[in-house]
Amino acid sequence: MNIENPSFFIGKGDNDGFISFGSGQPDLPPPKEVYDILPDYRSFKYGLIQGQANLREALAKQYPNANPDNFVITNGASEAIDLALRALYQPGAKIFLPKPYYYSYPHNVYLARMEPVYYELENGKINFETFKKDIQNCRIVLINSPSNPTGTIQDLDVLKKIEKLAQDLGIYIISDEVYKDLIYERENYLLENGNVLTVNSFSKTFAMCGFRVGYLYAREKAIIKKVIDMKNHTSMNTNILGQEMAYEATKVPRSRIEAQTKIWKERRDLIYNGLRDLGLDLWKPEGAFYVFPKMKNPSKVVSDLYCKYKMIVYNGVWFGDSERVRFSYALDAEKITEGLKRLKEYLSKEYKEN
Amino acid sequence: MNIENPSFFIGKGDNDGFISFGSGQPDLPPPKEVYDILPDYRSFKYGLIQGQANLREALAKQYPNANPDNFVITNGASEAIDLALRALYQPGAKIFLPKPYYYSYPHNVYLARMEPVYYELENGKINFETFKKDIQNCRIVLINSPSNPTGTIQDLDVLKKIEKLAQDLGIYIISDEVYKDLIYERENYLLENGNVLTVNSFSKTFAMCGFRVGYLYAREKAIIKKVIDMKNHTSMNTNILGQEMAYEATKVPRSRIEAQTKIWKERRDLIYNGLRDLGLDLWKPEGAFYVFPKMKNPSKVVSDLYCKYKMIVYNGVWFGDSERVRFSYALDAEKITEGLKRLKEYLSKEYKEN
Structure with a gap:
């Protein structure tokens, strides 16, 4: 069984x-504030293409020296990347992407009719010397820290x-920081100067992926x-109620987000130690x-685990790495433990035969 | 005062x-069913990129011989057009557009990195002989009936x-039928064959423009x-709650939509007769x-009416016609009557001086 891409698993496994x-979305519910506004909501007309003023004002307070005019509210981080690339379009331009990459990046570049070139991460980290050499002829570099799929910063x-x-060379940075609130080792570092376009989202921090x-x-x-x-021509305003819910999310106290990060960290430790104990x-x-x-023959691992162990994991190849498998740990501890148990059985029974 | 495009008026005039x-959106509220689901709504996760199954099943029943697989739910008709054009991309391809046109069309074509060519409407109607000659080297033709801005079918x-x-020549048709339920003279005609991509929306029929x-x-x-x-890479699923509301809209009985059309027809008669009586x-x-x-010097008309008569109308130039002015009559009869009164004053006092 050859499973070709993540969309095979959509709607499966719940x-x-x-x-x-598999899928990279929080299992935790969104903050109650976010849906408390639903019963009385009654606004259905077009909104500003740029995004609602209250939401942009709230965001401006989160970024140093920003004002509401510096923001456009988009249909998720995906549309922000799509529009950013198209806005910076030049015929034949090269876009510098990390490898491994979030699986949409190369597609985004092709769909903007430009050409991806890659900087290889070494154990998830940028080698600045190589990076510096290879960036020279690029128009844009995409930075993704914290990273999907590597989990590194x-x-x-x-x-x-x-x-x-990038500033010296006049190269634009698109900084995808959608995991900025899910970081365990230090505060997030906001890349910033005149050449930076920051992409972010309410999906991960506030568990509202489907609201885009x-x-x-x-x-x-x-x-x-x-x-x-x-955007005026390609999608108009972002869903007006989604924006109002996002605005409510901006009022959630920082302490609640930090409490959530603590849960993620516990899960991180559980799965990291579990996989280490299994010898990975x-x-x-x-x-x-x-x-x-790292796993041998990832496509067989993905297929075996799915067909025989009722487990969904993602093939590293989908992210540009043919020697690894991605596990999302957006699951409660009980499920992670059960998954590790199944994996242990697989590793002892079949994996060596790969 | 030179008003350059419709976005000048966003948020003004209410x-x-x-x-x-100005803006082309219904003043009537959406059907109650659409927002009755809000209080109990609790689903926030990613949905299918193609769109929720219940909504696509309901739509399939509205189209002859269709099934749910034939549909993709998008962020409004705008995204449907954007994605359709990008999906059919070929370098250097020519896209055949009506003129006058909905003001996004040429932008959509440029943003898909192709080239617009135009068929001139004569009093809002296609001249098939010219059309037939000029379509020959095009890859796609865009049809918009009923039309914004002409109001013709x-x-x-x-x-x-x-x-x-189009079938004989192997040319794709993108048929923008967003006004299919706002048609006064006959039933809408669904263009259909293997080469047709139909674009539609819940915005106009169900007055939920802001939900996209x-x-x-x-x-x-x-x-x-x-x-x-x-779409998997450019925006992912359309807002999941918006889709659920659209699904509720599909259950609204046809008789209610027809009652609405009757209101539009009364307004149409009011403004049409009113403008005729003013000699336009x-x-x-x-x-x-x-x-x-038709109006002389439309950009002055737009500016004069805005600055001196507190009236918003749109310049025909924005739609590719330098000799006309667009009036949206998505207003109640009282406001239409007041608008006609102001226009009468303008026409008698200043317009002749243009």
Whole structure:
């Protein structure tokens, strides 16, 4: 059985005894504030293409020296990336992507009619010397820290060097920081200067993936204007109620988000130690909710676990790494433990035969 | 004062004594069913990229010989058009657009990195002989009947000839039928064959513009697959609650939609007769909610009416016609009457000086 991409698993694994380490979405519910507004909601007309003023005002308070004009509210981080790339389009331009990558990135670049080139992560980390050499002819670099699928964050000094390098070379940075609140080792580092376009989302922090509310933040007003002009024709305002719910989410106290991060960290420790105990080779995740162990013949692992052990895991190949398998640990401890048990059985019974 | 495009008016004209014949959105509220589900709604996770099964099943019943696999639910008709064009992308391809056009169409074509060419409407109608000649080297033709901004529908025999011509030539038709339920003279004619991609929306019929729920319907499964593959990377599922509300809208009895059309028809008659009585040259709208009279120096008319008469109207130039002005009559009779009164004053006092 050859499972070709993650969409095979959509709608699978939520019941029937499956344990899903597949899809990257929180199992925790959104904060109550977010849906408390539903019963009385009565606004159905077009909103501002740029996004509702209250939401952008709230976001501006979260970013140093920002104002509401620096934001566009989008249909999730996906649309923010799509529009950012299209806004910066130049014929034949090269876009510098991490490898392994979030599985949409290369597609986003192709769909914007440009060309991806890659910087290889070494155990999830950027090698700045190689990076510096290979970035030279690129128009845009995409940075994703904390990273999906690697679960790593990039070192502060490397991020600062990249900021400077990109500015010196006149290269745009698209910084996908959707896991900025799911980081265990330090505070998130906001990449920022005139060349940076920050992509973020309410999906992961506030567990509202299906509502598709994300945003683009940029200092350069000309980029924001261009993105609004495009969105006016490609999708118009982001769902008006989704934006109102996102606005409620901005009022959730920081302490509640930190309490959530604590839960993620416990799960991280559980699965990391569990996989290590099973003898797998992996690094300790520093952010997001993915572990990315080395495994022989990942496509067989994915298929075997699905067909014989009722377990969903994702093939590293989908993320540009043919020697690893991605486990999302957006699951409660009980399910993680059961998954590790099944995996142990698989490893002892069949895996060596790969 | 030079007002450059419709976005100038966003958020203006709903109060402060303004009469807005600007934005094309219903003033009527959505059916109660649509928001009755809000209080108990509790589903926040990713949905199917293609769209929720219940909604696609309900839509399949509205189209002859359709099944749920023929639909993709999108962020309004705008995203359906954007994705359809990008799915059919070929370098250098020409896209055949009506002129006057809905103001996004040329932008949509450019944003898909293709080239617009135009067929001129004569008093809002297609001249099939010219159309037939000029379509030859195009990859896609866009048909919009009922039309924004002209308010016209195309004759049945012309639509049938276009269907056949496009099939013979292997040209795709994107048929934007968002006003299919706002048509006064006959039933809507669904363009259909293997080459047709139908675009539609819940915005106009069910007065839920801000929720951005539209869809693409196509017989050709390969196109649907391609659009889903793209949407997976460019926006993922359409807002999950918006889809549930759209599903509720599909249950609204036809008689209620017809009652609504009756109201639109009364307004159409009021404004059409009113503008005729003021001596303006225009045709009688057959669908949608726009009248498109000839006026001298439209950009001055737009600016004068806005600055001196607290009235919003749209410049025909924004729709590719430099000799007309668009009035949306999505307003109650009282406001239409007041608007006509102000226009009468303008016409008698200042207009002749143009």
